[in-house]
């Protein structure tokens with residue numbers, strides 16, 4: 061590993077998808093950005109602008125057509141097992157209890173049993189799931205499963221965590237509760253986070269920076285710094301001075317892109 065002050069670096073990244081019998085799709089065009097260790101960076105933009113593609117490139121699930129994607133100074137080649145990846149689906153194993161699911165990532169990394177058990181218990185308690193350790197995923201609510209999926213990834217302290225609309229399917233109240241819990245968990249170990257969302261309020265509540273993407277092909281239109289003080293309270297983020305101006309600026313940037321994508325002039 062090289063010495064670097066950047067946790068994540070995208071350097072003039074292009075990504076084209078080529079499917080047999082159809083025109084190539086240019087998903088990303090000349091995407092360049094960096095994230096420092098411990099930064100919480102959200103990616104927002106119209107549907108299909110390449111946000112998930114960026115996460116997949118960093119996870120090594122796909123490779124750039126041109127340009128470089130680097131993690132801790134090293135170009136990503138092949139599956140990058142040192143990032144944590146949380147998607148919309150909770151991906152819990154149905155045959156494992158809550159405790160078994162939370163311990164899984166540590167088990168795969170060879171963490172000794174006692175340490176695994178203690179650490180899993182600490183995180184289960186942190187998100188209010190104590191008492192449900194032996195429950196199976198089908199016995200948990202959507203919000204509880206989502207919490208389990210999040211702590212399963214955060215429990216093993218990876219330096220970079222990718223989150224792709226992790227709260228998408230949840231109701232509005234549960235989303236805000238989980239945002240607050242995520243912030244508390246993030247403050248503990250401060251991983252670098254790349255967070256994809258369509259929810260601008262969520263992006264403001266959580267992030268240090270918000271990257272706004274253009275649609276089709278995706279490139280970075282604006283890089284906003286979110287200077288609202290921390291710790292933040294997602295329940296009252298609207299009342300924070302500066303929130304309204306930032307929300308308006310983000311929305312007017314994105315609205316242009318959505319209208320452009322829909323052919324509205």
Ligand SMILES: Nc1ncnc2c1ncn2[C@@H]1O[C@H](COP(=O)(O)OP(=O)(O)OP(=O)(O)O)[C@@H](O)[C@H]1O
Pocket residue numbers: 077078079085086087106107108109110111112113114
């Ligand atoms: N494996 C693939 N093969 C072909 N095209 C793909 C593939 N993955 C993504 N694309 C295309 O690349 C573009 C970007 O997709 P991506 O899922 O990254 O966008 P997104 O911004 O995450 O979208 P959304 O907000 O709707 O989730 C889209 O046009 C999509 O159809």
